[in-house]
Each structure stands twice: as C-alpha cells, then as structure tokens.
Amino acid sequence: MLKTNKLKIFNDPIYGFITIPNSVIFNLIEHNYFQRLRRISQMGMSYLVYPGAHHTRFHHAIGCMHLMQKAVQTLRFKGVSISNEEENALYIAILLHDIGHGPFSHAMEHSIVNGISHEQISLLFMEDLNSEFNESLTLAITIFKGDYHRKFLCQLISSQLDMDRADYLKRDSFYTGVSEGNINSERLITMLNVVDDALVIEEKGIYSVEKFLVARRLMYWQVYLHKTGLVTEQLLTRMLQRAKELTKQGVELESSEPLAYFLKHDVSFDDFKSDELKMFARLDDYDIVSAMKAWQHHPDFVLSNLCEMIINRHLLKIKIKKNVIKPKQLSKHIENLKTEYGISDFEASYFVFSGSISNQAYEQGTQDINILYKSGKIVDIVKASDQLNLKALTKPVTKYFICYPKDKM
Incomplete structure (x- = not known):
C-alpha cells in the first residue's frame, strides 16, 4: 500500500x-x-x-x-x-544502486549465495519494485x-x-x-x-x-x-561457509528463518525468483550477529572458534607481503594447529590461509576522467595533471597476505 x-x-x-x-x-x-x-x-x-x-x-x-x-x-x-x-x-x-547488498555488505557474495553479485540483486529488486510502482x-x-x-x-x-x-x-x-x-x-x-x-x-x-x-x-x-578489516571479512565469510557445510550434513543450527533458508539452499542467479528475493529482503546484519552469538557455543570446533573470534575480536594474525605466499609457510602453521588441537587438514584450512589484495585508484582507458580546457580541448586527467604520481595510480598494486592463529585460539 x-x-x-x-x-x-x-x-x-x-x-x-x-x-x-x-x-x-x-x-x-x-x-x-x-x-x-x-x-x-x-x-x-x-x-x-x-x-x-x-x-x-x-x-x-x-x-x-x-x-x-x-x-x-x-x-x-x-x-x-x-x-x-x-x-x-x-x-x-x-x-x-546498492539495494541488493547482503549482510555486512560483501561477505554474502562469497559464502551463502553462488556466483551472484550485489549489483545483480539490486537489479532484481528494482525490477520487482517496477512492477509494484506501475512501471515507473x-x-x-x-x-x-x-x-x-x-x-x-x-x-x-x-x-x-x-x-x-x-x-x-x-x-x-x-x-x-x-x-x-x-x-x-x-x-x-x-x-x-x-x-x-x-x-x-x-x-x-x-x-x-x-x-x-x-x-x-x-x-x-x-x-x-586495512589488514584487520581484511582478516575479519575473511573470518566472516568462512564462518558462513562452515555453517552452510554443516547444514548440508544435517546439523541443525540455530538461526533466523531467512538465514536458515540460504544455508539450506544453493541459490545462484538463475534460482533467484520472487520467493528467493523476498526471503533475501528479510536478511540483514542482525540475522548474522544473532547467529554468531549462538554458534560460538556450538560443539563444532571450526564454527564455534570462528564465531568467538569475530564476536570478541580475538582475530587471526595477518601479515601483508609483497611476494606470493609460499606453500611451506602455510603448511608449517597448519601442522602446528593440527598438533595443538587434533583437527584435520581441512578443518585447519579455515584458520590458516593466504590470498591477495589489489588497489588501482584510476583505470586509464576505462571511462576516463577528462579535463575540459577553456580552449575546448579535452585531455585525460593523467596527461593534464602536473602531479607525477597520478601516472603511478593507473598501475594496479597487488599485495599478498597470510593468516594464521596467534599462540592460542
């Protein structure tokens, strides 16, 4: 109405x-x-x-x-x-433009929905609203x-x-x-x-x-x-992945109805029909936080520890490096974790992992930012600027990270 x-x-x-x-x-x-x-x-x-x-x-x-x-x-x-x-x-x-974002903005896209971006979900919301608002x-x-x-x-x-x-x-x-x-x-x-x-x-x-x-x-x-924000998002994504994995194994997890739905179902873009959209519209940060508060006491070692880390900010150690992380660096921490807690390689991989991050402030050649001179001449900002570092901003900078537990989890 x-x-x-x-x-x-x-x-x-x-x-x-x-x-x-x-x-x-x-x-x-x-x-x-x-x-x-x-x-x-x-x-x-x-x-x-x-x-x-x-x-x-x-x-x-x-x-x-x-x-x-x-x-x-x-x-x-x-x-x-x-x-x-x-x-x-x-x-x-x-x-x-951002109406399709899930809880905590980006974690959903890499955990409990498959191959669907928030931009695609935003478009689905807009099309649904278009029907409701008489095609306006x-x-x-x-x-x-x-x-x-x-x-x-x-x-x-x-x-x-x-x-x-x-x-x-x-x-x-x-x-x-x-x-x-x-x-x-x-x-x-x-x-x-x-x-x-x-x-x-x-x-x-x-x-x-x-x-x-x-x-x-x-x-x-x-x-x-920021490295702390990075490791937190990694933990949140892995926590949701673990919850989905346990749910598929028949483990009952305490959660809200919309969160339970996405844990139980593999939802891709093709599956995102009207019912899925309305269920997604009921999902927000509060569902995830309340679930984490409950799951930190769950008997599953991986799920409970991931939740406790986020809730109480007992995060993994993270190091940012210029070079690719070598497998032996990971295996050393995985072996330590297995020995300490008697868990499998697969379970240890939730707490020991590596990845990369990239930053490119300006993509020259992709919808350039053009400067209009009084003469009518139009020049790309990199060529127009007398700041030498703007050229450097067109080059992507990639760094690599490794995460692993501190002395005790």
Whole structure:
C-alpha cells in the first residue's frame, strides 16, 4: 500500500539538510526493501578497526541522491538538457544502486549465495519494485544498466567519478576519522559539464580531481583493505561457509528463518525468483550477529572458534607481503594447529590461509576522467595533471597476505 507523500527532510551529518524531491522517491524510501538498508552496514565489520564506522547503506544511498540533485542542478545551469523524466530516473537509479547488498555488505557474495553479485540483486529488486510502482522505474533501470542512449546520465550512476564514489569516500572518511579521504564532493560536482555526450571536469576542477584520486588510493590501503578489516571479512565469510557445510550434513543450527533458508539452499542467479528475493529482503546484519552469538557455543570446533573470534575480536594474525605466499609457510602453521588441537587438514584450512589484495585508484582507458580546457580541448586527467604520481595510480598494486592463529585460539 503506497503512502501519501510527506516532503520530509533528512538531517545528514555530511551535507546538512537533504530534501526528498517527489512522492515516488518518498514511497521508495518508505518501502520495506529500502528500509532494510538501515540494517546493512556500509563498511562491513570495519568498526572493529574504526569504532565510529557504524553507518549504513541507508545513509549512503540518501547521500548519493542528494549529490545527484546537485549534479542535475549544476548541469542544467550550464545548459545541459535533462528532462523531468530523466531527472527522476537518475534519482531512483542512484537511490537503489546498492539495494541488493547482503549482510555486512560483501561477505554474502562469497559464502551463502553462488556466483551472484550485489549489483545483480539490486537489479532484481528494482525490477520487482517496477512492477509494484506501475512501471515507473523503467527508465531508471535502463540508465542503471548502462543501456540508455545518453551515456553521460549512465556515467553519473557508474563511472570513475560518479555520485556513488563522491559520497562513499567523503562519508567513510567522516565516520572512520581518516581525514585523508575527505574529498570536496561539492567542488567536483560544481565543475561537471558535458561534451559530446560524456561527462568532463572543467579546467578549474583539476586539483579537486587529483585530490579525489589520491584520496581513493589512500582510503583503500588505509581503510577498505586495512589488514584487520581484511582478516575479519575473511573470518566472516568462512564462518558462513562452515555453517552452510554443516547444514548440508544435517546439523541443525540455530538461526533466523531467512538465514536458515540460504544455508539450506544453493541459490545462484538463475534460482533467484520472487520467493528467493523476498526471503533475501528479510536478511540483514542482525540475522548474522544473532547467529554468531549462538554458534560460538556450538560443539563444532571450526564454527564455534570462528564465531568467538569475530564476536570478541580475538582475530587471526595477518601479515601483508609483497611476494606470493609460499606453500611451506602455510603448511608449517597448519601442522602446528593440527598438533595443538587434533583437527584435520581441512578443518585447519579455515584458520590458516593466504590470498591477495589489489588497489588501482584510476583505470586509464576505462571511462576516463577528462579535463575540459577553456580552449575546448579535452585531455585525460593523467596527461593534464602536473602531479607525477597520478601516472603511478593507473598501475594496479597487488599485495599478498597470510593468516594464521596467534599462540592460542
């Protein structure tokens, strides 16, 4: 049942007052699917590193919508034609771009659903809402998928300088207290323009773009790929994998109905029908936390220890290295663990493992960030900038990690 519009105002700690532009947006925000984002953390379990990082996907989505309003206003002021239908579609697409995230944002994608990304689930939610809202989301879905003929509108949703990145860098910097990520989103948006159906940044905004790219690099190494956050997400993913494994063996685990459903069923993209979508919409961080609190006392050695590690922040030791981890480094820790606790190689592999992380702040040649000079010349930011380190930011940097228990689990 759709509710009557009330032009409410959000008081956001980043941007101040944010207005809801129309009744469709209001009704989408009021919908259960969107309200669920209040219970999905924006940064997973990064609060174990940065205690203030308790903000949610709801915060982020509302912030993105606000920046999109600023972008539309700026481009129209500069003579770029954007119809009312396109404007509303942009607001809907950016508002719902993250609606498919599961508990703790990314852990679900690698554990209890198979081969399906949050972007794909977001699209399924949008299509379901489109049916409920009398096909009023059709244009928003086309733009979200990148299929709309006016490509700059798609770039506002997804590109190397979109409203998503413009919000999350500034917002995550604020809530973590990591000042290196505090970009000037408003300045970047003020410098936006469109040439040949593509977004460009006017020459005066070049230093803001440089700051944006450097901030992105620093936030990834310092926050998103922080070693403690990394090991916590690995533990969370392995905990869910172990729970699913035990469930398949017939072990009854205490959990909520939606979590139990995804533990019992192998759900891939082809399996994601209406019933699965509605069940997924009932799943949030609270289901996982309550399950962990119960499972830390389960008799299974692996499950109980993984849960206890996360709940009480008794995490694995993690080391980041420049070179690939050699198998003998892993086998040494696995043998120690087997001897200490009398467990199998397979069980030990839940606590001793390696992997890699990669950071590339700017992908040159992929929807480049272009600078528009007063002469009309358009140049890629790397060539336009006099900062030598921007060229370095185009190269992916890969590091390798090894995780293993400290002296005692």
